[in-house]
Amino acid sequence: MEVGFLGLGIMGKAMSLNLLKHGFKVTVWNRTLSKCDELVEHGASVCESPAQVIKKCKYTIAMLSDPCAALSVVFDKDGVLDQICDGKGYIDMSTVDAETSLKINEAITGKGGRFVEGPVSGSKKPAEDGQLIILAAGDKALFEESIPAFDVLGKKSFFLGQVGNGAKMKLIVNMIMGSMMNAFSEGLVLADKSGLSSDTLLDILDLGAMTNPMFKGKGPSMNKSSYPPAFPLKHQQKDMRLALALGDENAVSMPVAAAANEAFKKARSLGLGDLDFSAVIEAVKFSRE
Numbered sequence: 001m002e003v004g005f006l007g008l009g010i011m012g013k014a015m016s017l018n019l020l021k022h023g024f025k026v027t028v029w030n031r032t033l034s035k036c037d038e039l040v041e042h043g044a045s046v047c048e049s050p051a052q053v054i055k056k057c058k059y060t061i062a063m064l065s066d067p068c069a070a071l072s073v074v075f076d077k078d079g080v081l082d083q084i085c086d087g088k089g090y091i092d093m094s095t096v097d098a099e100t101s102l103k104i105n106e107a108i109t110g111k112g113g114r115f116v117e118g119p120v121s122g123s124k125k126p127a128e129d130g131q132l133i134i135l136a137a138g139d140k141a142l143f144e145e146s147i148p149a150f151d152v153l154g155k156k157s158f159f160l161g162q163v164g165n166g167a168k169m170k171l172i173v174n175m176i177m178g179s180m181m182n183a184f185s186e187g188l189v190l191a192d193k194s195g196l197s198s199d200t201l202l203d204i205l206d207l208g209a210m211t212n213p214m215f216k217g218k219g220p221s222m223n224k225s226s227y228p229p230a231f232p233l234k235h236q237q238k239d240m241r242l243a244l245a246l247g248d249e250n251a252v253s254m255p256v257a258a259a260a261n262e263a264f265k266k267a268r269s270l271g272l273g274d275l276d277f278s279a280v281i282e283a284v285k286f287s288r289e
């Protein structure tokens with residue numbers, strides 16, 4: 001199977017390398033073209049625009065930072081829309097809001113193409129290991145044709161129905177994750193300020209009902225104030241913002257998520273946006289100083 005891949009950030013690079021490793025022919029494009037070099041070393045071809053990738057490949061996957069990037073890659077000059085046509089499939093796996101996905105779907109299908117949104121749960125390591133959870137929606141036939149690629153990228157693919165449902169499900173999952181990360185950060189800081197060992201707190205949490213891979217994976221480095229970016233904090237804040245907008249739309253009161261969003265915004269204002277989202281603990285420390 002030959003696939004195009006647009007966007008070689010933390011996730012896109014890991015995902016496209018994984019596809020190459022499993023024998024897919026992959027043609028890549030990234031806004032900063034030099035980031036394609038490493039993929040070429042692993043056998044990928046490169047194009048100079050999204051339009052060229054679409055022209056070359058029957059199926060193209062995108063993994064871009066946010067709604068603005070996802071729209072720009074489709075609608076701008078030399079973008080996806082220039083070459084999308086009957087017989088082509090576009091699969092956007094970026095985390096965006098439903099409105100963005102619907103706009104992209106309308107434009108793609110208006111030109112005869114087919115569209116699936118497929119945001120993912122799971123971070124850099126699951127992307128490297130092909131252990132993502134894929135939350136797909138849109139064109140069912142394209143989803144089914146994409147399963148060989150999804151099976152390489154992920155451990156489970158859900159088909160959630162109409163376009164927008166994948167985006168909404170992903171935002172809800174990440175809203176819960178962002179709220180949990182804030183509660184966790186407050187607990188670690190409170191333990192420390194109360195004269196307790198935050199490493200012992202991790203051991204206690206791990207033995208009880210609240211044990212989970214996120215606390216287990218991030219806790220030890222948070223206790224060392226180390227935040228190598230797996231999931232950049234600026235993207236987590238984007239997801240909180242978009243989830244809160246979904247809450248507005250549906251009149252769901254979400255005070256916990258709103259407070260968590262404030263902490264992520266504070267962390268961004270402290271210049272921590274490019275670090276891992278666990279760096280939100282620094283905003284908690286800051287507010288207690």
Ligand SMILES: NC(=O)C1=CN([C@@H]2O[C@H](COP(=O)(O)OP(=O)(O)OC[C@H]3O[C@@H](n4cnc5c(N)ncnc54)[C@H](OP(=O)(O)O)[C@@H]3O)[C@@H](O)[C@H]2O)C=CC1
Pocket residue numbers: 006007008009010011012030031032033035063064065066068069072073093094095096120121122123124230231232235236
């Ligand atoms: N990291 C993670 O753990 C996870 C991330 N996600 C989601 O996946 C998506 C990608 O995340 P991640 O790889 O971490 O992000 P990165 O910030 O590492 O990469 C972002 C990518 O988007 C590209 N981009 C940004 N703006 C534009 C633009 N205007 N036009 C074209 N390309 C653009 C960047 O290009 P350039 O290199 O030129 O800057 C880069 O390829 C996001 O939506 C994120 O929320 C989902 C699950 C997990």
Ligand SMILES: O=CCCC(=O)O
Pocket residue numbers: 095120121122123174231
């Ligand atoms: O969107 C990012 C999700 C990160 C994760 O699921 O660990």
